[in-house]
Every structure is written in structure tokens, then in C-alpha cells.
Amino acid sequence: MHAEHPTDLEHLAGLTRRRFIGAGALAGAALFLGGVPFVRTALAEGLKPGSTLLGFGSIAASTADDISLPPGYVAKILISWGQPLSDQGPAFRHDGGNTAEEQALQFGDNNDGMSFFSFADDADRGLMAINNEYVNYRYLLAHGGDLPLSTEEVRKAQAAEGVTVIEVRHREGQWRFVPDSPYNRRIHANTPMAVSGPAAGHAELRTAADPTGRRVLGTFQNCANGQTPWGTYLTCEENFTDVFGSSDPALVLSSAQKRYSVSHAGADNDWHKFDARFDLATNPNELNRHGWIVEIDPFDPQSTPIKRTALGRFKHENAALTTSRDGRVVLYMGDDERGEFIYKFISRDRLDRDNLKANRALLDHGTLYVARFDDGDGNPDTPRGRGQWLALVHGENGLTAANGFADQAAVLIQARAAASQLGATRMDRPEWITVSPQDGQVYCTLTNNSRRGDNGQPEGGPNPRANNLYGQILRWREAGDDAAADTFGWDLFIIAGNPVVHAGTANAGSPSINAENMFNSPDGVCFDAGGRLWVQTDGKYSNSGDYAGMGNNQMLCADPVTGEIRRFMVGPVGCEVTGVAFAPDQRAMFVGIQHPGEAGGSTFPDRQAGGRPRSSVVVISREDGGVIGA
Ligand code: FEO
Ligand code: CA
Ligand code: CA
Ligand code: CA
Secondary structure, eight states: OOSSOOTHHHHHTTOSOOOOOSHHHHTTOEEEETTEEEEOOTGGGOOOOOOSSOOSOOOOOOOSSSOBOOTTEEEEEEEETTOBSSTTOOOOOTTSOOOHHHHTTBOOSSEEEEEEEEETTEEEEEEEEEEEOOOOHHHHSTTOOSSOOSHHHHHHHHHHSEEEEEEEEEETTEEEEOTTOTTOEEEOTTOEEEEESTTTTOGGGOOSSOTTSOEEEOOOSEEEEEEOTTSOEEEEEOSGGGGOBOSOTTOOOOHHHHHTTOOSSOSSOOGGGTOGGGBTTTOGGGGGGOSSEEEEOTTOTTOOOEEEGGGOOSOEEEEEEEEOTTSEEEEEEEEOSBTOOEEEEEEEEEOOSSOGGGGTTGGGSEEEEEEEEOOOOOOSSSOEEEEEEEEOOTTSTTOSGGGTOOSHHHHHHTHHHHHHHHTOOOOBOEEEEEEOTTTOOEEEEEOOBSOHHHHTOOOBTTBOOSSBSSOEEEEEEEGGGOTTOSEEEEEEEEEOOOTTTOOSHHHHOOTTOOTTTOOOOEEEEEEOTTSOEEEEEOOOOOOSGGGTTOOSOEEEEEOTTTOOEEEEEEOOTTOEEEEEEEOTTSSEEEEEEESTTTTSOOOTTTOOTTOOOOOEEEEEEETTOOOTTO
16 A cells, blocks of 8 residues: 555545435435335436536537537547557557567557546546456457467457556646556456455366466456555456357356356357467366456556455456445445346455555455345336345355355355345346445446347346347435445436337336437446436447437436436447546546447547557546536
């Protein structure tokens, strides 16, 4: 831990003592029925337009290969895939000719979740930890094909994933990347890391290369993130199974492997063909060493990242931190696959605000829970109901050796199976979760689910649509407004839809959705310090059929009290908008533009004829220097 303890982190992470606002909050206040909160929403009371929280007008949808913003806002590139992390290079090559060794010295590909860490002694200085989720081989590799064809090409992909730490400084009116900073660092798929918590050293984590089960190589497929009040970064391993496959087509996959959607072919990565570590036929336990949340200290470039197994193994989207009334740390986490679950972790020990170093093992001890939602009141327009947190504790509620869970490590390694054993509710792909700094209510994007029939997940409760093309934003309020509560009340904050093409809430969306602000597939979601709820999309950008009029992927901003939502930004062709962080003064917003031109048609951001599009982080500010969104 560092002398430059970033005091504003607590605020950014929503960990300040909650300010229960007055009359404005009443529209979202809970009615306590039988001790369980029942959320009352603005929508249930009729939408109140004209939010005073949102200081900009909704912008038009767009299919341009550019970034659109409200008048008075500007976006500049902070850093792009392949940019060297030192003055000495190596320079990015538009022909895909950079080697694996060079890629490991450059900004990674497909930037996703990110956090901003302040230096307490210098407001114009910060560190950013930024996930690099995956690669687009057609742009990564010189041959432009869709798969790697050699060990060197797999090594390059491995070097392009993981996490990048960079220093940023506010100079000449703008936040800029500092290319000569000693803090700049790449953490990738071959970086040594430690394993801690109940599953560390477990037999199922041991391999020939690591008989201890405590020293893992690498993190990859890093989706979104979390930020702790003790100044560390949490990176979430999401689609880790995509890079595993089997050299033996006759290999019989175990039920545990199948539960994580492992396949013989892998998912268009072919790492297993050139790196035996990812071959399930010869190295099956390597799979168990991924799918975790990894804690990184950005202020110590020599530090070893740590996989925190107490947080469970699944396809982690992000980690939203808050504190319980008695001062324990609570993390909300989604498992992004069709029909998977929402989890929360409550630490055993309290957060020590006076000695931040003392919190370094906080995420190793505690209880993991999974959510069960009731069917709600059945109201098609404003469904709401109640729910319960179920503890994933070995020996309780059927999590026994007789049912395949030998110990607590087994419960955590096979968290999905354990959660199913408890009767958790299958969800429409849980993506990001965020906690309101105003009232502690929790918001989670359920991005879409177009294949419900394939896996037998019934519709109902917070997943109301049989064919969920557009997604919804779920909200819950913990009993007693205590994040450590066992029960909660839920409602749907927004049901996305297309009111131009469809009628009725099921496909036209909530009353707050109209022709000017419609979107599909909400994914990134986060509160700013002022209580504005920012929403990013990872959806269909066909702009036709069910998606007509929605344009490219985008970023919107909602007033959580009135339910009003406005389109703030539209990204370039073929991108996903994902990853968001704010400067401490809220006058700069960092936004991720992931895989522009994924299916072709983009030269963002370099505009080089014949050049390759590059995932980038942009920094958005106001020409008048004002607070973003206000
Ligand atoms: Fe990486 Fe579920 O998004
Ligand atoms: Ca996502
Ligand atoms: Ca997504
Ligand atoms: Ca993506």
C-alpha cells in the first residue's frame, strides 16, 4: 500500500457513508412488507420527464464510423491497441507485423473494464488499470485470417490479453497517457500469479507444471472490473473456456467441464493446438485455474497478481463493491452466460479504513451467496417481487460430498453446480452490476437471451420475456438497506425495446423508452459520483428489423429516480462501447471503444487507408470544463 492513498477511491467505489437524499429519493423508497423491502419505482408511479440530473439532450442514433456526443462535448484518444508503453517502443505496425514479444510491451487489444486510481498528493496524476479482453485475429495477425496458425501467433494473442496499467497526467487541459512512466505494465496470459483463498493448492488446481496448485500462469479473457477502497484493482476472468480445446476428439468431457460450456474445438482461438497448457486432453486441471477474480496492485509494478478463490469460479463479468452496515466488504458479481446466476460475497472481516494495508487478505475469507428471485407480481409493464440470498457453504443445504462437493474448495471451483443445487434463479445473462452511491440500490444489466428454449430456462420474474432480444436492467434493494441482508426486493428499472417497430412492453420496452433513446443489450453500467447511471451497450448494430433506428453501439445516461434515459454517445462502426472510469473531479470520463470494425467497415481511430481499426480508450470532456453529464 502506498502513502499516496487515494481518498477519492472510496467515493468512486460507492463506499462513502451513504447520503440518504430527501424528497427526491422517495420515488425510489422501499415499502417494508413483512420485513422484506418491496421496491417502489418511479415507473410504477408514472414517468416524470424533465430530469434535472441530466444536463444534456438525447443525441440521435448514428451509423457513422465516428464518435457522436452532445454539443459542447469532445472525445480524444487516450491510448489505442498496440501503442508502446515506453518511449523506446516498439511502435505499432498497421500491417500486423508486431511480434509476440513486441505485443507484450504494448497496450493490449479489446480494452474493456477499467479503473482510475488517484495520487493523493497530485490531483493531476493517476494510474489506470485497463482490461484487455480478447483479440480479433484478422487485425492482430499479419495474415489477416480468423485463427492463429503457429505458436508465435498464439503467443501474440496471449500477450494481447490480460490487463494494462498506465500512468495518466492532466497536462495542457487534458488527461494524457504518460509513455515514460515506471508504473506502465502489462499483465497477460503468461504472467506468473498467485492463488489464494479456500481453493488454493486444491488437488483440482494442481498440474505437472505446478504441483502446488498455487502458482498459475496468466489471466486472459478479462471482461470488466472492480476497484477496492484499499487501492487495488479487480480484473474478472469471463470467457476463459473459449481458449481451451481438446487434441483428442474422443475425449469424454466431464459434467463439470460441460457446465462451463467447454468444447473440443474451443471457441475460435485454437490455443490448444499450439500450447499444450490449453489442451484438455493432456492438461485438464489447467481449466480450473481460470474463471476467477484477480487482485492487482497498480501502484507496485513488481507485485504478483493474486487469484481470489473465495469469490467463486464462473464467467465473471465485473465486481461491484460496497460495505455492509457493520463495515464488512460486499461484492456483487454476475456470471455472464445464458441461464447463469447473480452472486454476492460478504467478507468475514471488517474493512479497516485506518490501515488500508490490513485489508490485503479481506477477499480470502467470507461467504459467497447466490440469488433466488421469486416470480414477482406478474405485472407485464412493471414487474417486481422479492428475493433471497443463498449461502454457498460446504455441508449446508445439500452441498455435501454425497452430492459431489467434497469440501469448500469444490463448492467454489464448481460454483455453478453448487448454485444450481441451492435452487438459484437462472438469469438472462448477468453483465455489469453497480451500487447507487445515493441509496445503496443495486443495478444489474441482463443483456439479452435469444436462446432460452435451448437450455430450458423458463421466463418469469426478472427475466420476463420468452425471446429476450433487447435486455433489461434489474434493480434490487437489500432488506434494511443493509448490503449484508439475506433478502431483498426487486424491480425492473428499464425494459429495453424498440417502440418504433413493436407495440407493448414485451418488445417496445418500458414507458421510458422512446424513438429518441432506444437501445438494445445493456452491458456496462456504473454510477458517477453525482448519482447519474451510465449504461453502455453491446448489442446488434444492424440498424434494421427488430433493431431499426438503434444505430451503432452507444452509451446512455439515466436518472435513477425519474427513470428517464438519454443517449449520450454513439460509437464508431462495429464497436462495442464498454469500460468507463471518471477523473476524481468528474470533469473527464474515460470510455472504452472495443473492436471497432469487428466485421469490417471501420478505420477508427487512425483513419489510415488500408490500416487496421484499433480498440481504444477515449477521454471525454466538456469544452466549458464542466462536470460530465451535468
Ligand atoms: Fe465481456 Fe459479458 O461481457
Ligand atoms: Ca460485458
Ligand atoms: Ca455483452
Ligand atoms: Ca465484447
